[in-house]
Amino acid sequence: MPRKTLPRHRPPAQPPTDYDVIIVGAGSAGLSAALLLGRCLRRVLVCGSGAPRNVTSPAVHAFFTRDGVKPADLLRLGREQLLPYTTVEFRTACVSAILPIANGFELTAEGETGRTFTATTRKVILATGVEDELAPLPGMREMWGRGVLHCPYCHGWEVRDAPLAVYGKGRIVTGLALLISRWSRDVVVCTDGPGNLTANARRRLRHQKIRVYEEPISHLQGTSGGELRHIVFANGEKLARQAVFIHPAQHQRSGLAQQIGCRFNSKGAVWVDKSGQTSIAGLYAAGDATPGAQKALIAAAEGTLAAMAINETLTREECPR
Structure with a gap:
């Protein structure tokens, strides 16, 4: 007698969004997060605009395997290594607003042509960095x-x-x-x-x-x-x-965290828990915008940690109990 085939468990239907994760910022933290999420087959949009904080520096140092690389070359390599991951999209765009919605967030952004667009997502990573006050x-x-x-x-x-x-x-x-x-x-x-x-x-x-x-x-x-x-x-x-x-004073490069109501610490950094989540559920932050030491390698690690936490949270949401 043939064995009976058991029905496969299917995740419950999720309210549709354009992306699983939108990453605001395309520096070390943002690109590192995108790389890991791409390897998790997540639908990701990376929005990047403007020059990096270290644009005037001749080189990035103490970055494992990349000691002495030019800042622009480090980011170019980071973008190139996203190409095999077809679920990851990159757009040169400046995000101007993040609005909580029932199943995540809606972001408004302006593309490089000046045209405004909106996109919905289940989770967001802010990797927007800081500006130094000289x-x-x-x-x-x-x-x-x-x-x-x-x-x-x-x-x-x-x-x-x-x-x-x-x-x-x-x-x-x-x-x-x-x-x-x-x-x-x-x-x-x-x-x-x-x-x-x-x-x-x-x-x-x-x-x-x-x-x-x-x-x-x-x-x-x-x-x-x-x-x-x-x-x-x-x-x-x-x-x-x-x-x-x-040791210059700094301020947040983007006003998005303040706009949506994130908690800040006494030094003006975006507060995050050990997984990189801000005080707003589903909204994460990584890199120089958050508390702690500021180095490209550390920012990349923080982006990876936030991406791991997001993927595991999304998986729990998708898998039936």
Whole structure:
């Protein structure tokens, strides 16, 4: 007697959406998330627009297998490696609104031709990053990423043993200067006026032979290629330096998280749980927009973790109990 064929379990019907996941942002976090979700056969739209935060930097460093790659080349490789995954779509578009709907979200975006379109999705990943707020010091923006640096883990090796400066005031400049002293024995602190340094901070800096200059600064002097040569003080004195490190304030590059009502931490980063989900169910965030260390490799890892969490959540929603 032939064996009876049992009916296969089928997932319950889901309300239709255009995509399973829409990723807003096409940097390391967004592309990494798209790669994993593509491998999960998920319908994904990646919306990317604008230059990356590190566009002025000559290279990305301390990124496993990609140490020294140009920022544009890293993103190009990331996009190219999405091509085999036919469920992943990339569009040059700026998302202007995210609206919660019964079965997910509806996003409104403007494409590169200026035409507005909408798309629905079950989940969203915000990988929109941050913008740095540079001091209004002549030469600082022009040398940003080359002579003016923010991360010793990204750039310290390239300027090791060189005469370096650290710009800023108070606790932030003290901690950064002590960290920079790992890469060079010739480090100075330039506070551009009173530095608001405690006696203990000054003692710690002296112990590392880090001098403190509290004279107002006129401008940074360098080459047309963005390399620093001198810090020029208001009194006309010039201090030869190869690079100056700063710890700039930041703000969210996109207003989408605030617009939809996400929770933020005290430093202005988008709060996320251990899976990368924000305070809005179904809305995830990854990369520099979220709390923690900011590096391309870490952003990529956060994008992967959020993508894994989303795929597992979608699977639970699709599979009958």
